[in-house]
Amino acid sequence: MKEIVLKGIPAAPGIASGLAFILDKQEYIVTPRAILEKEVPIEIARFEEALIHTRQEIIEIKKKMSNELLGEHAQLFDAHLLVLEDRALIEDVVKRIKKEHLGCEYIFAEVIKKYAKIFSKIEDEYLRERVTDINDVGRRVLKNLIGEQKLHDLNSITEALIIIGHDLSPSDTASMYNKNIIAFATDIGGRTSHTAIMAKTLGVPAIVGLKDATLQIQNQDYLIVDGRKGLLIINPEAETIAFYEKEKNRIEEFKGQFQDIKNLPAETIDGHRVKLFANLELADEVDSARENFAEGIGLYRTEFFYMNRTDMPTEEEQFVAYKKVVEAMPGMDVIIRTLDLGGDKFISSLQIPKEMYAYWGWRAIRFCLACPDIFKTQLRAILRASHYGKLRIMYPMISGAEDLRKANAILDEVRASLRRDKIPFDENLMVGIMVEVPSAAMTADLLAKESAFFSIGTNDLIQYTLAVDRVNEQTADLYQPGHPGVLRLIKRTVDAAHVEGKEVSVCGEMANEPHLALLLIGMGVDSLSMSSLSILQIKKMVRSIKYSDAKNLADKVLQLSTGHEVETLANNTLKDLIPGLFSSKTE
Ligand code: PEP
Ligand code: MG
Numbered sequence: 001m002k003e004i005v006l007k008g009i010p011a012a013p014g015i016a017s018g019l020a021f022i023l024d025k026q027e028y029i030v031t032p033r034a035i036l037e038k039e040v041p042i043e044i045a046r047f048e049e050a051l052i053h054t055r056q057e058i059i060e061i062k063k064k065m066s067n068e069l070l071g072e073h074a075q076l077f078d079a080h081l082l083v084l085e086d087r088a089l090i091e092d093v094v095k096r097i098k099k100e101h102l103g104c105e106y107i108f109a110e111v112i113k114k115y116a117k118i119f120s121k122i123e124d125e126y127l128r129e130r131v132t133d134i135n136d137v138g139r140r141v142l143k144n145l146i147g148e149q150k151l152h153d154l155n156s157i158t159e160a161l162i163i164i165g166h167d168l169s170p171s172d173t174a175s176m177y178n179k180n181i182i183a184f185a186t187d188i189g190g191r192t193s194h195t196a197i198m199a200k201t202l203g204v205p206a207i208v209g210l211k212d213a214t215l216q217i218q219n220q221d222y223l224i225v226d227g228r229k230g231l232l233i234i235n236p237e238a239e240t241i242a243f244y245e246k247e248k249n250r251i252e253e254f255k256g257q258f259q260d261i262k263n264l265p266a267e268t269i270d271g272h273r274v275k276l277f278a279n280l281e282l283a284d285e286v287d288s289a290r291e292n293f294a295e296g297i298g299l300y301r302t303e304f305f306y307m308n309r310t311d312m313p314t315e316e317e318q319f320v321a322y323k324k325v326v327e328a329m330p331g332m333d334v335i336i337r338t339l340d341l342g343g344d345k346f347i348s349s350l351q352i353p354k355e356m357y358a359y360w361g362w363r364a365i366r367f368c369l370a371c372p373d374i375f376k377t378q379l380r381a382i383l384r385a386s387h388y389g390k391l392r393i394m395y396p397m398i399s400g401a402e403d404l405r406k407a408n409a410i411l412d413e414v415r416a417s418l419r420r421d422k423i424p425f426d427e428n429l430m431v432g433i434m435v436e437v438p439s440a441a442m443t444a445d446l447l448a449k450e451s452a453f454f455s456i457g458t459n460d461l462i463q464y465t466l467a468v469d470r471v472n473e474q475t476a477d478l479y480q481p482g483h484p485g486v487l488r489l490i491k492r493t494v495d496a497a498h499v500e501g502k503e504v505s506v507c508g509e510m511a512n513e514p515h516l517a518l519l520l521i522g523m524g525v526d527s528l529s530m531s532s533l534s535i536l537q538i539k540k541m542v543r544s545i546k547y548s549d550a551k552n553l554a555d556k557v558l559q560l561s562t563g564h565e566v567e568t569l570a571n572n573t574l575k576d577l578i579p580g581l582f583s584s585k586t587e
Pocket of ligand 2: 396436457460
């Protein structure tokens with residue numbers, strides 16, 4: 001088989017090699033599981049047993065329907081029985097188990113998919129409609145083989161796999177906390193889409209914007225994912241495999257260099273201190289924040305609470321999670337961002353059409369102000385947890401003082417209700433905003449008077465400033481963090497905050513790219529918040545430079561006219577200041 005190289009957008013660094021699993025929008029997810037030669041008869045027996053069991057089930061249903069005078073409908077199940085008794089289908093499965101040495105559920109799911117595809121192309125309408133029967137029976141057999149629950153569950157993956165999807169929604173990736181998922185790649189998406197953010201959190205390489213990877217790759221193809229360069233190699237030749245094995249070792253060595261600075265402060269050579277915080281998507285990730293010596297949590301994205309479920313999270317449930325995080329970071333700031341629903345993140349339990357909360361629409365704080373009950377439940381949980389440590393609240397998508405005042409009015413109501421109920425909370429809890437809408441950056445001088453701190457959300461600030469969708473691969477080239485328009489807004493925000501004596505952080509993906517972090521420090525940003533696994537690398541950078549050099553870079557960059565010129569200068573400056581460390585793009 002010929003080696004094929006696909007080029008996409010680098011989304012999370014690292015290299016992985018292994019077998020592909022295509023996560024298409026099918027009704028069930030059944031992943032391959034390797035079996036030994038001696039297990040082949042066992043798998044065949046499991047398969048045959050599941051067929052018998054399913055047959056009995058169908059006959060029972062048929063009988064029940066006939067008894068209830070639904071005879072006409074009962075006939076439908078005759079077609080299902082025919083699928084179950086189809087010799088060719090059964091032989092196909094048995095043959096493939098013997099040849100491929102994979103679990104019978106996976107082989108059966110593949111064969112069913114093949115049959116469904118063949119039938120869907122048949123011209124005769126009656127036969128074409130048999131696709132539904134095939135899928136129904138397939139589902140029943142699979143349920144009998146692995147259980148209903150596991151049919152939707154990526155957590156049940158037991159073999160190391162590379163997940164390939166057209167798109168992976170934040171709710172898909174949130175279910176991928178499984179060490180057997182070793183990389184992701186998607187057809188669509190951009191540099192700061194949530195697939196990229198999640199992959200960095202999980203520490204697996206990822207590529208987005210590959211355009212047609214799902215068409216070019218088959219399940220079980222051997223792949224190499226190079227997340228640094230955005231390259232995906234299908235059926236690599238021996239030479240390519242050997243090259244990447246060496247690269248993997250180099251990356252391990254590169255990471256090894258950071259261990260000795262773990263518990264040293266993030267301070268430049270000339271004594272300027274920068275705080276490095278962690279971003280969290282789920283409460284459990286706080287362990288990783290601690291292991292990487294985060295100085296606090298700069299952004300706890302709480303919307304993952306609301307995904308992959310049919311009900312709303314309760315106050316108690318949220319309180320327990322927030323308390324867990326704040327107690328795990330004693331004496332350190334933990335900034336909880338209130339619900340940022342919208343864009344590509346939506347609440348599963350509310351039946352709201354997706355297009356209603358597009359990036360430009362009814363999202364984040366706008367949604368919370370319109371649904372005060374949902375908002376109040378969350379605020380109550382956060383305030384209650386504030387009694388146990390140094391919590392802060394941060395509102396997303398604030399576009400001006402009006403949003404902030406409305407949100408604060410609701411917060412005051414919640415405070416009053418807790419006082420009435422005699423429930424303790426931190427009366428001095430700081431309330432800040434994300435600066436991610438250009439109008440907030442433009443009015444930062446006004447907002448700084450009413451907000452305790454700022455955190456610049458560059459992921460959104462870039463998309464709204466440049467009018468470029470952050471998850472669209474077609475316009476990925478236009479999504480430029482170094483664009484002078486973006487940099488001017490950041491500078492304005494930092495200066496306005498400092499005039500009022502307020503701190504400014506950056507919690508977007510710009511913070512974990514060494515050359516851009518260097519630039520942000522030079523522009524006066526006080527702290528950077530990023531996925532835990534990037535902290536040590538950025539700390540190494542901070543400890544290897546002088547603040548004066550970073551400021552010089554910022555001064556020069558603010559004179560440049562294009563995003564490309566800015567990125568080139570920032571990259572070259574980093575290479576000059578720290579020769580050899582980041583130049584090989586090994587990170
Ligand atoms: C941002 O917009 O930069 C940000 C950190 O928030 P999110 O990526 O969750 O939109
Ligand atoms: Mg944002």
